[in-house]
Amino acid sequence: MDLPIPLAPTALSPADPHAAYTIARPASQTAPLVLASAHSGRNYDEDFVAAVRLDALRLRRSEDSFVDELFAAAPQQGVPLLAATFPRAFCDANREAWELDPAMFEEKLPDWVNTTSARVGAGLGTIARVVASGETIYRRKLRFAEAESRVRACWQPFHHALEGLIAQTRARFGACLLIDCHSMPAAVQPARGGADVVLGDAHGTTCGPHTIRRVEQVLEGLGYRVRRNDPYAGGFITRHYGRPRDGVEAVQIELNRALYMDEARIEKLPGFARVQQDMATLIAAVAATRAS
Numbered sequence: 001m002d003l004p005i006p007l008a009p010t011a012l013s014p015a016d017p018h019a020a021y022t023i024a025r026p027a028s029q030t031a032p033l034v035l036a037s038a039h040s041g042r043n044y045d046e047d048f049v050a051a052v053r054l055d056a057l058r059l060r061r062s063e064d065s066f067v068d069e070l071f072a073a074a075p076q077q078g079v080p081l082l083a084a085t086f087p088r089a090f091c092d093a094n095r096e097a098w099e100l101d102p103a104m105f106e107e108k109l110p111d112w113v114n115t116t117s118a119r120v121g122a123g124l125g126t127i128a129r130v131v132a133s134g135e136t137i138y139r140r141k142l143r144f145a146e147a148e149s150r151v152r153a154c155w156q157p158f159h160h161a162l163e164g165l166i167a168q169t170r171a172r173f174g175a176c177l178l179i180d181c182h183s184m185p186a187a188v189q190p191a192r193g194g195a196d197v198v199l200g201d202a203h204g205t206t207c208g209p210h211t212i213r214r215v216e217q218v219l220e221g222l223g224y225r226v227r228r229n230d231p232y233a234g235g236f237i238t239r240h241y242g243r244p245r246d247g248v249e250a251v252q253i254e255l256n257r258a259l260y261m262d263e264a265r266i267e268k269l270p271g272f273a274r275v276q277q278d279m280a281t282l283i284a285a286v287a288a289t290r291a292s
Contacts, residue, residue: 019043020157022083023165030078031287032173034165035071037181038093038158038237039064041084048090053139054131057266062089062131064183065266070255071181073280077287080165084158089137091154092126094182094235098151099125106141126151132185162241170247177211177290178250179283180237186258188231196224196259200234200252206242207249215251218285222278 042063052059074081084093098113101120104127109115123129127147130136162178169176184198197219201207212228219226234242234252242250257263260272 020084020086020154021161022085023161024072024075024081024083026075026078026080028078029080029169029172031291032169032175033079033177033179033283033287033290034162034169035074035079035081035179035181035283036162036237037064037068037071037081037083039084039088039182040066040068041086041088041090043085044087045090051139052089052137054135054137058131058133058135059089059137060087060266061133061263062128063087063266064181065257066261066268066272067181067183067255070260070272070276070279071179071283072276074283077280077283078291079283079287082158082162082165084154086150086154089128089131091150092124092128093155093158094180094237095119095124095126096236097126097155097159100127100147101125101129104129104138104142105147106143109144126155162237166241166248173290175247175290176249177207177286178237178241178248179215179286180234180250180252182232182235182252182254183257184232184254186256186263194225195227196256197226198230198232198254199226199228200232200238200254201229201250202234202239202242203229206234206238206244207251208244211249212251214289215253215282215286218282219278222281224278 040063068083071081096114099117099120100109100113100115101123102109102115114120119125127150128137166176166178199212199215201212216226232252232254238250238252241248255275260275261268
């Protein structure tokens with residue numbers, strides 16, 4: 001049976017930018033650390049649902065379901081957690097603002113739109129053409145105004161909030177580490193064997209070697225098989241914000257969904273509680289290192 005799609009309690013619009021995200025803040029931030037989850041949003045716009053050709057279950061498989069909950073201990077560890085409320089299939093915050101597939105639109109796109117990136121070619125631009133399984137999302141072509149509205153109502157507020165958290169953290173502590181939280185399908189495995197977690201630092205460019213090694217050590221100490229940059233080296237968020245020379249480091253974390261959820265039904269497994277506790281341990285350990 002298909003899972004129901006929860007609709008947004010309020011319409012996402014430029015006039016109501018806070019509907020695009022939530023920030024779980026600590027009573028007092030105690031470490032130069034910020035967490036973000038760009039793909040765990042599950043508030044589906046009513047007009048969007050009416051325009052797609054997929055049922056709820058297939059549509060939701062593009063989500064990083066429950067990732068925001070896995071890292072929900074962040075405020076208790078003295079660090080903020082930013083989470084998108086809009087779904088990835090509606091607007092992808094882990095892309096440039098204007099990565100669009102011209103074949104999806106009725107009219108010619110403006111010249112400044114990025115229509116040639118590898119992500120656009122795969123159907124996974126800012127406004128995706130397909131879901132993670134490769135199935136086409138829409139029944140019809142879109143108008144550019146629809147994409148523009150989503151970018152202004154979702155993408156821009158999310159990144160404005162993330163920029164603000166990073167700036168506030170740098171102002172207080174002099175530096176910031178961004179942990180970009182994601183999940184990966186169990187079927188996607190590194191070329192050299194299986195992994196429970198893939199860490200991405202764009203091959204050493206978005207954070208220092210000691211930073212990613214510390215994250216790796218904590219996860220390995222908890223019993224996880226960890227790989228770096230294979231097959232996920234870091235998306236737009238990690239690469240855009242990870243600028244060590246400017247005092248901002250970024251690490252992308254991809255958790256194997258088989259650890260905590262039934263991917264076919266989008267339901268939590270008994271192992272969810274253990275992974276959630278382990279992520280709390282990770283946050284506490286990294287926060288303690290950064291605060292020292």
